[in-house]
Amino acid sequence: MKESDPIDMITKFLSGSMSGKEKDAFLLWVDHSDENKALYEELSQVWDLSDNYQIPEFETNIGENWNKVESRLDVEVAPELKVLEPEAKVRKLGFPKQLLQIAAVFLIVSLAAWWFMKGDFNENLDSMVLVKTALEEVKEIELPDGTKVWLNGGSELAYDEVFEKRKVELRGEAFFDVTKKEESLFEIYSGAAKTVVLGTAFNVRAYPREGEVEVTVVRGKVALQEEAHPEKTVILEAGNAGAYKKAAKKVVKETKVKKNADSWKTNQLNFENVPLVEVLESLERHFNVKIETANRDLLKCHFTGDYRNPELEQIFQVLEFGIDLKVKKEKDRYLLEGKGCK
DSSP: OOOOOHHHHHHHHHTTOOOHHHHHHHHHHHHHOHHHHHHHHHHHHHHHHTTSOOGGGSOOOHHHHHHHHHHHHTOOOOGGGOOOOOOOOOOOOOHHHHHHHHHHHHHHHHHHHHHHHHOOOOOOGGGEEEEEOOTTOOEEEEOTTSOEEEEOTTOEEEEESSOSSOEEEEEEEEEEEOOOOTTOOEEEEETTEEEEESSOEEEEEEOTTSSEEEEEEEESEEEEEETTEEEEEEEEETTOEEEEETTTTEEEEOSSOOTTTTHHHHOEEEEEEEEHHHHHHHHHHHHTOOEEESSGGGGGOEEEEEEESOOHHHHHHHHHHHHTOEEEEETTEEEEESOOOO
């Protein structure tokens, strides 16, 4: 399959003629940027408005389409984009539907020409590899360049199987041990956030439902940036963590690194005289549960413990004995009660 045009690809998706593999790669492309999403939503609305007008029969001839746009807007375009237009074929339609379909075709032509001039889509869906994990599954992957990736539960990783450019798309959480190649950077795209490295080990947490993309560095050095504005960059070294705040659209270096950020991979939890608030945060992330406290003074208590292959009930039993608290299971959460610490 040749490189895909975004207009053709979107209409193929809307018409329901995509294969499962193409659909997975297409949905990742839509999530890749706000511009991709905006283009898809525009065409989707037009598709619905025009009563499923047969867009797949429309040939995306950029030169011809841009000439049509020019004739309507009376603007100058580059001579190399001008082509002779064939005779128009006219079919009579009912007045309301005719207007809708003319508007639909005009908008699609305009968007196609704009996207062509912008020129930022060059992905081949046929060569895309998509790896998914179930909610409770952890999967280890080796990429074509030798980079090892551990994919946490409920995550997706996409990359080009040719892998000439070391770029991957991540939705969810993964730990990367990147093979170092001085002449080639390794890039991870997570929505609007971008992580750039040469060779290092680090954890990326980028679940779409969460308000930030987190990067925690174990070894080496990482650059975390906003994809659309690479000048917004923070450099993270071993032991550092950073985050891209989605709502504020900014990248920050965390002053306090989250403990046990990669516990899902190591299957180990370690606490060394840390406040209970940090313990509960680690437990929530590792076991994917919600834990609340009836008394905020409990969060001031400190805890020490080292657990390999940890079990939640076992840790709760130690907490009950060591901090003098009581754990209650209530529907979809755990509630901790006790007098706490001063």
